[in-house]
Amino acid sequence: MSIIQAAFAAIVGDENVLTPETEGFEARHSDPYAFDPDYKAVSPGAVLPANTSEVQAIVKAANELGVGLWVVSRGRNLGYGGAMPRRSTDWLLDLGRMNKIVSVDVELGYIVVEPGVSFFALYEYLRENDLPYWASVPDLGYGSPIGNALERGFGYSAHGEHSKYLCGLEVVLPTGELMRTGMGADAESNATYVYKGGNGPDVIGLFQQSNLGIVTQAGIWLLPKPETTAAILVAAATQEGLADLVDTIRPLQLNNTIDSNVIIGSGLAVASGIMPRAAIFQGEGPMPFEAIKAVTEKIGVGIWNAKFGIYGDDAIVKAKVAAVEAAVSSNLPDAKMSVHYYDDTVTIETAHPGDRGQLGIPSGDLIQMAAWRGGEPAHTDFSVVATTRGSEAQRLVDLVKETVNSYGLDHVGGFTMFGRHAIMLNLLAFDKSNLEEQALINTVFAELIEKADAAGFAPYRAHPAFMDRISDAYDFNDHSLRRFITTLKDAVDPRGILNAGKQGVWPKGERPKK
Ligand SMILES: Cc1cc2nc3c(=O)[nH]c(=O)nc-3n(C[C@H](O)[C@H](O)[C@H](O)COP(=O)(O)OP(=O)(O)OC[C@H]3O[C@@H](n4cnc5c(N)ncnc54)[C@H](O)[C@@H]3O)c2cc1C
Known part of the structure; x- marks a missing residue:
């Protein structure tokens, strides 16, 4: 067992640290649709936490060991990279075991879920509990409402633009610190999942298509069942x-x-x-x-x-x-x-x-x-x-x-x-x-x-495989948006451990030479 495996196993247990030698590893922890010959389709390992404190402990260990992590919620991003880090040495942080429906507010029409909850599971939950709401779904039901919304994915109902209906994120920052967005920043607030704002900027967008944090819980606004x-x-x-x-x-x-x-x-x-x-x-x-x-x-x-x-x-x-x-x-x-x-x-x-x-x-x-x-x-x-x-x-x-x-x-x-x-x-x-x-x-x-x-x-x-080239296309004022995000990246993830290269944003020392 490598030092990395041992450190992760001490947090989540041996059975939740997987390597390519583990049976069935590739089916869940690879990019099944890779097409770039330079792009290695299987990661060196995957660690599967059960809760937010385990995520925090993994992130702290990764900082100490200098090992990178690539986070997936259910890892079904098929066609857009599947479950595969950009750096071939990075481990997958697979949140699939964090699949609890945390709470539902029937009066206000929102549900709080963990990243491992799938669209299928959400549909079944609403149906089994006879709740007067629908959730919006993309074409394939085995993805995650959180993973999909963070990627700015979409479905096809009145709540189809999924990122719009995400409110109140719980985020583990790349140093392992825990943060809540919007009203959730007020520890006593009961408005965390109903108002995205609060005191100062709404930072939900900073965690979409991003490498600035790991979302471990989120509220999703539901669509009242129409007559x-x-x-x-x-x-x-x-x-x-x-x-x-x-x-x-x-x-x-x-x-x-x-x-x-x-x-x-x-x-x-x-x-x-x-x-x-x-x-x-x-x-x-x-x-x-x-x-x-x-x-x-x-x-x-x-x-x-x-x-x-x-x-x-x-x-x-x-x-x-x-x-x-x-x-x-x-x-x-x-x-x-x-x-x-x-x-x-x-x-x-x-x-x-x-x-x-x-x-x-x-x-x-x-x-x-x-x-x-x-x-x-x-x-x-x-x-x-x-x-x-x-x-x-x-x-x-x-x-x-x-x-x-x-x-x-x-x-x-x-x-x-x-x-x-x-x-x-x-x-x-x-x-x-x-x-x-x-x-x-x-x-x-x-x-x-x-x-x-x-x-x-x-x-x-x-x-x-094309994220760097696409990031180059967003070129206003010598890529000032990318420079801004990169400044944030260096500040919140000084060791560059999280989702390196996501949307063309790399840690210091690893940025493509222009
Ligand atoms: C035939 C077909 C049809 C499809 N139709 C649709 C469609 O209609 N709409 C659509 O949107 N997509 C569609 N997809 C693409 C994809 O299947 C879905 O978007 C799917 O929901 C993404 O997988 P996931 O939810 O498991 O996300 P994941 O694979 O878990 O996450 C995707 C990425 O988001 C980031 N991320 C995930 N979780 C977190 C987290 N907790 N914290 C921080 N960052 C995170 C990571 O960078 C990760 O790589 C389709 C794919 C196929 C093959």
């Missing part, structure tokens, strides 16, 4: 329909007619969640439009599709749906709109599988997307920030499509709209067992960043 939910699909029939679709949806989000975020998916993106490419087209090169059109007709969707929910009392929902119908029929005469209505008794058993995201019901179905190119399923996403101007959406699609098509890949993607901004997601699926395909994804991704940067766009989240 009625309308799960809506607007299917546009043409390639050119994208800009009009985006320009039709934006005002409806800005005036709160549509209160969820809106997924705009290409027909091929919808198909990729249901079947592999080979079930549609077996040829080489980008899939021809005729094949794309044929599959969209077969599965009953458009070339571009907007999917979203409207929530509330029955009369309000019906009035809002009528407003959406009016906008669609006047702006998108060729589009088809379909509405599924649900009452507040809807469950995983009764919901249409395609509506689960809008209803706060977790599933694992969309993992199918990673199998798009067959072989050993793997993927990453090129995820870019845009405004919700239709012309800009079209410009981005043209840029990405032209690039991926030039490498013989299909364009499979779309946008999630949040009113004023949108996140464009492009699926870059590959066969993990095929080294040529891995190398191809590496090349295509690098080129996409360059082209997007030149056109004024930047990714919001990406595989760690």
Whole structure:
């Protein structure tokens, strides 16, 4: 047993210190979708604390031993690095055993959870206890509400922008000290989980996509179960329909007619969640439009599709749906709109599988997307920030499509709209067992960043292999934001032990030479 293993075992017990030799290690403690040959996909070990004081003790030991830690909540960040540190010598601090639901306030509509609680567990808890609330869920239910919100992940209900609904963080700082944000800084406050502010700056954002602290507990605001939910699909029939679709949806989000975020998916993106490419087209090169059109007709969707929910009392929902119908029929005469209505008794058993995201019901179905190119399923996403101007959406699609098509890949993607901004997601699926395909994804991704940067766009989240390059793209005033965060990093983590390199922020002495 190494000195590091022994030190961690003294805190959490032998059975909670894992190494690559431990059976099943790689399944939970690696990056299953790694595609950069320089990027080692398995960490040297993982330590699994049971509570906040064990996290503090591990962090203090790591400082003494000079060993780095990379924290994961459930480590399911598939496509964006999985459970894998950037420095190949860093240990994983896996918070999966800290899976308690700490408290729930039914009157005020929030729940306090530990990082190891999954979306599946949260859904079951709300259901088993017959609580009058839903939680928002992303496509895959096995991730963590805390891990996902800290990464600025999103789901598809009225609380879909997960980072917005996080309030009252308990944080272990890189020195091992314990801190609480906002009202939690007042030890006697009963407003910790209802007001993000307090005395001075709201620092929650400092712990998102960050390496300044380890979140060990957080409050999450829940969505009151609506009397009625309308799960809506607007299917546009043409390639050119994208800009009009985006320009039709934006005002409806800005005036709160549509209160969820809106997924705009290409027909091929919808198909990729249901079947592999080979079930549609077996040829080489980008899939021809005729094949794309044929599959969209077969599965009953458009070339571009907007999917979203409207929530509330029955009369309000019906009035809002009528407003959406009016906008669609006047702006998108060729589009088809379909509405599924649900009452507040809807469950995983009764919901249409395609509506689960809008209803706060977790599933694992969309993992199918990673199998798009067959072989050993793997993927990453090129995820870019845009405004919700239709012309800009079209410009981005043209840029990405032209690039991926030039490498013989299909364009499979779309946008999630949040009113004023949108996140464009492009699926870059590959066969993990095929080294040529891995190398191809590496090349295509690098080129996409360059082209997007030149056109004024930047990714919001990406595989760690590209974090430094993306950080370079945020270049206002000689990277003054990065210099500011780096100054904080040096102050709060002088030994540089936590999440080194996260979003391109490195400890002193390890910063890439420019
Ligand atoms: C097919 C498919 C569909 C997907 N769909 C979605 C989607 O709809 N929406 C979406 O957002 N994502 C999606 N993802 C990406 C990913 O699966 C989810 O975001 C997932 O929730 C992230 O895993 P996690 O919650 O276990 O986070 P983790 O892997 O635990 O954490 C992610 C990162 O956050 C930081 N972090 C985590 N916990 C802490 C902590 N306690 N303190 C400080 N920092 C921390 C670390 O840097 C860590 O590496 C999808 C992935 C796939 C493969």
